[in-house]
Amino acid sequence: MQAGGSSGAAVIDMENMDDTSGSSFEDMGEMHQRMKEEEEEEAEAAVGDEEDGEFLGMKGFRGQLGRQVADQMWQAGKRQASKAFSLYANIDILRPYFDVEPIQVRNRLLESMIPVKMINFPQKIAGELYGPLMLVFTLVAILLHGMKTSDTIIREGTLMGTAIGTCFGYWLGVSSFIYFLAYLCNAQITMVQMLSLLGYGLFGHCVTLFITYNIHFHSLFYVFWLGIGGLSTLRMVAVLVSRTVGHTQRLILCGTLSALHMLFLLYLHFAYHKVVEGILDTLEGPNVPPFQRVARDIPVVSSAVLNTTVKVMALTS
């Protein structure tokens, strides 16, 4: 299936650097090292042979035995360590989850906005990680864009760190939490499927935030929040409902997921993007500077939200 040039096991074997397609310095160094080792081994073997022939008495015999045992232990330990290393550093474990075609990714992105109608038998969830991972990274990039254009000031930590932490924390944390709840409620879903489902649900978030970070209208954001956020939440909820039995369990699971998903979109909009009040008030001013520097601590959001909402109401009424 693959145009196989390299070997099947994609082991990140950094110490050996068996991709000696590298520079010639490594090649020469390795050759030299190998030759030296071979010489040493031959010398040892020769010495061992000589000692075999002579009878050195008990002391000599024990010394040689000890050396052999130590050598064997070293070899066994080395083999164990390299086996363990190749087991954990072997990224082939993740390979099946990345086996997708672009057209499949596109279809799944579009389907994540379409709630399914049939909830009587379990809906199929593709256990794929490429799409969700790319969506999380896209969300990070959009968040960065939003934070920069609103001059968000982060006191403890960095802009990039906050964006990555928020997005990955949401994806991994909420997936694990819902998976745990699903385990309690006897829902038929695996961890990878949950990761995939929630990841694709972030597509709605990406679209909403991308549009509303550039067009600063609160009413538009609320429309998108309900419309696009609602659609993607409905899809996730429908899929979960189709895989759960019992009314209470369905309620618990889907209520939690919808609450977390919708609240996350709300949080992303208001915590990381402050509408510059100057632009709203003086829409006719040609010399409004595009980026206004306003120092603001992130927890103190509610008053800013209240202020801007009141201002919008005053403007529109």
Added chain:
Amino acid sequence: MAAAEGSGAGGAAKPLFAGLSDVSISEDIPVEGEITVPVGSCSPDEDYSTLDEPVRDTIMRDLKAVGKKFVHVMYPKKSSALLRDWDLWGPLVLCVSLALMLQGGSADSKEDGGPQFAEVFVIIWFGAVVITLNSKLLGGTISFFQSLCVLGYCVLPLTVAMLVCRLVLLAGSGTVSFIVRLIVVMAMFAWSTLASTAFLADSQPPNRKALVIYPIFLFYFVISWMILTFTAQ
């Protein structure tokens, strides 16, 4: 006696291995990496000769290799020099200079400065590692360090853009300068993406190229965004 035995065994083995000279490797199996192995007898001599040469020669040789790769990035053709002799000096130099230029003010000033040195450094290397892992998982035939090398070298156009932006900011920071900076950064971003695509996309199965190009696009987009929103203190 041992010598006679040895020659006898050799003589018996010769007819077995005589047919080896007829084996040939067909041309359409792609073989990666340097397959010419230096013959053992001459390698000690070569080792001594590079050890004895003046330090200036060693450094100039490395610098020339790095410079040649810079030229390959600025004029991306389908050459394999970048892939064959990978090295990480160029990416390190580019990353450090970009991070130094992007560094904002101190963290406890009233107006928050731009990204700190460590942030830019980590973004570039972490991003490159993620893209490499992604392309390997999608079935790419390129090795880990080759991919890191290509992605690092293709940051060169963006470093040039950063230099230009700094110079433009010295002249003033109005709307005109913003437009100029926007055009320059967008052009360099497109150049970076195209250059790295030219080198990396060939190693993928043909129907999955888009899946590999998208993270590269995102990676250079984030770096371009950091460059564009840089304001001098």
